[in-house]
Amino acid sequence: MNSCDCILLPSWTGDEWNNFLARIGRPENTLESELKDANDIRELRFWASYRGQTLARTVRGMMYYRKALMLQSYLERVTTGDMEAAVSGNEAADTQGFELSPEARAQADLKFTYVVTCQIYGKQKEEQKPEAADIALLMQENEALRVAFIENVETLKDGRVHTEYFSKLVKADINGKDKEIYSVKLPGNPKLGEGKPENQNHAIIFTRGNAVQTIDMNQDNYFEEALKMRNLLEEFYCDHGIRPPTILGVREHVFTGSVSSLASFMSNQETSFVTLGQRVLANPLKVRMHYGHPDVFDRVFHITRGGISKASRIVNISEDIYAGMNVVVDA
Template sequence: MYSNLLDQNGDHLYNEVKTPNDKDDASSSGRQSQLGSVTGVSGADFERTIAFAMAWNRCLGSLREADVISDRELNVLSYLIDSKDAEDRKLYPPAFLTAGKLDESLDIIVDCSAVYEKLSTDKKKKEKALQKIENTMRDRLTKDDLRVESILGSYKFTSQALRFLLGDEHRDLNECFEFMEEMAAQKSILKGLNLKSLHECRAACAELMKALLEVPKTTSDNSIKFQRALYRVIDCVESVLNCMKKILAKQENLVQILTDTPLKQSSFFFPGDAQQYANMQLQRLVNSEAALDIVSRAYQLLTVDNFDAEPRSDEGRRRLRFFANSLFMDMPDAKPIRKIRSLTVSTPYYNEIVMYSIKDLTAQNDDSIKLLYYLKTIYPFEWENLLERLQAKDMEEALKKYPEEVQMWASYRGQTLARTVRGMMYNEDAIRFLHWLEICENEVMHQFGCPCNKCKRLDEMVALKFNYVCTCQIYGKQKDEQRQQAADLEYLLRKHPSLRVAYVDGPKKMKEGPPKFFSVLVRADGENIAEVYRVELPGNPIIGEGKPENQNHAIIFSRGELLQCIDMNQDGYLEEALKMPNLLSTKDTETAKVPLTIIGFREHVFTGGVSNLASFMSIQELSFVSLGQRMLAINHVRQHYGHPDIFDKLFAMGCGGTAKASKGVNLSEDIFAGFNSTLRGGRVSHEEFIQVGKGRDV
């Protein structure tokens, strides 16, 4: 779609440009890879890049849904990808790669133009100097591939957006564009064009693209909002044409075309009630998703600077940096999804906070500070992103119209079970996406809940490879007492249909014999909570330390070959979940003589920015946990498991469970699980290329 709109007869311009890495005999495909953001990546390069581009865009979409990045940051960081039905499919790299380069390019061109214009009027001397200055200008531009991409990309996307907007009634403007492209191809830019006003032209084009993006899409042609937007667009187009007149001032015939353009009848600029053509053209652009994406890309290329090259929020920068860096770390190759080992995630929960209520968020504490005010002060950019997504002006409007969204936004930034559940359920999304790439030949992924056969296969694969059990020990008691935690747990069950909750039910009085205890598994069934399994126990399972006992009693409900133990104050990320098949492949590389029984990996303490104490604890975690465990794992003497670590479930079940629970002896269940594994011939590893979030009591 994008390629069809962008491909015009001027593409020889881009093929004429050589970057420093081009050789004289370089193929056109080599040049295309150098100017990918201008001409698009296609052919073999497209097939090699498309899977990563789709995964990158998917991760950015996850960050936007979590309000970690804004709409503009999403657009600037994303790949632009042709739809599946495009004849010659292409993708365009993210606009942030050219951040700040357009300013550099324009400064170079304007400087060289000023030098040329100051030369004496002697035509022979000026002609000799022209080629030297032109070559100097091109050499300076091509020292950095991204300078070339920024200037050509800005021109291509902006000119095509303008052509699409003005339509066939203004075909004569093509002469102006073709002349500028011819001057560039013939290395006569300085001779044929007046380049002093390039910065002014760039500002006018950016204002036009912004006006087009702000045209209301849901209103009719005759609405006041649409008419105001139309008049604004017309004014912006006239400003662009005036700038083009200055650039083409040396060509009288082209200046005359630009002067006559707004005066034509039945044109885009015709005033009064007869503005049907302008209405039609603007509606055509606004209703074309591909055209709007081209306008958006033009606006990004014209306005993106170094400040826009990364997210404003600390969380967004940290996550994207670690993900990008981890791709260059040593990691085993991932198997196809149908061949990876199945995984169960288990989270022990007792009586902690599941979600913040609106009352909790708006009540004042002893210092007269509201929790919501505190959170939006700590996460100012993420709060702005939430308001942008909800299209709300301020906190009062957001609370009034979207209380549930505000509640979840706050809950996802505290040490709550809701945050942990969301993070672990990203594993489900990752499996679904990775299997989609395997079976659908780079087609755009369908929406969740699509009834087609391909999506049914995805659901079946997810059910085979992943399940998540929250071991909420006293959920039954909380429900009987109508506690808020029980209601919140049921809300999470409905929000995540594949989530399961296991709890201990008892003691239950029986008609005959002593009271009995049961391990019970429940799930959401529409709006109801349905019991899946009820397993009778020989007695009270909680006889040792509470947390490991709670963790162990629910192992019978796990279906995976591997078992991951996650605390209730942790977090997960989609970009890290995409690497889970690589992590699980570490289990298959070891020999049976010394089996790998616990797969360890790193944690990030997300509470580090709350206070000085929290920052100190975050540094301590890095020093004494991440770095220390890494060194111990190198020598195969890491006798410990961290709470995101993954157990060989069959080995653990044969050794008394994932954690020993003897009262008074095994107070630190993580240490003794590592001892238990090592003493029975197992081994504990530590991987660096993947991480989860972890909260600390601060």
């Protein structure tokens, strides 16, 4: 989250700035430089980041999955008579307390984890860059958020410097510090191919469960869409013909279309390609491939076939489509 966004945004967001001031209880037309309270500055940074920084907004969108799971778990427990799940003795139709229910939170944590893969996070922390502090703040704000990164460790052996590489996964502890969950020693430098597929392949080992969804850092999500995920996952178990599905197509919500005319064109192109064109390729043509969408993968199928991306440098210009080719070849 870049603090410089705070200076630029009030000039072109119009009423949104005044709405933000009203939400934090400040007078209308207050300037950014007049906000001195630590909580106000924190809210301002998030407000600006949701409009000008893609990672913060993407993380916020993905966290709706956890919120949706908590609501669904809470309603199911209450309506089936498990009143211990309710925070108070309210009627079953009252959903105000679902985020405070320990059972609902535990159930959501069992079902959902969001892994952000940032290879240089360790280097950013070592150099005390503000980007590292911002990523740490996102982990503190979101319990289900994990960050995967590559750490280089130099050791002196036989008078020579040796570099060892580790793939690590961290989360925020109760004190807001990074807590290491996993550390996997790698046989060598993992950066052999293109950046994006290498990013995906080194972090996929830290995912769990039967399904994994891939998200680019320009994609948003909505609470209403998150409520549909349980039904979508049931498609893995439905009869679709000769073979069970291993990739489920999901609509892409690109929020960077308002940045420029070029971004708007690319956003519209994605909408037509993903929402319209891909449906025809899937049915009736049966030739749909994965191509950068927030698709849901059969995790076990794909990690046993080399991952969801191919990282060969130069050869694989479009790394995503090879996941679909793996399905066609191996099925």
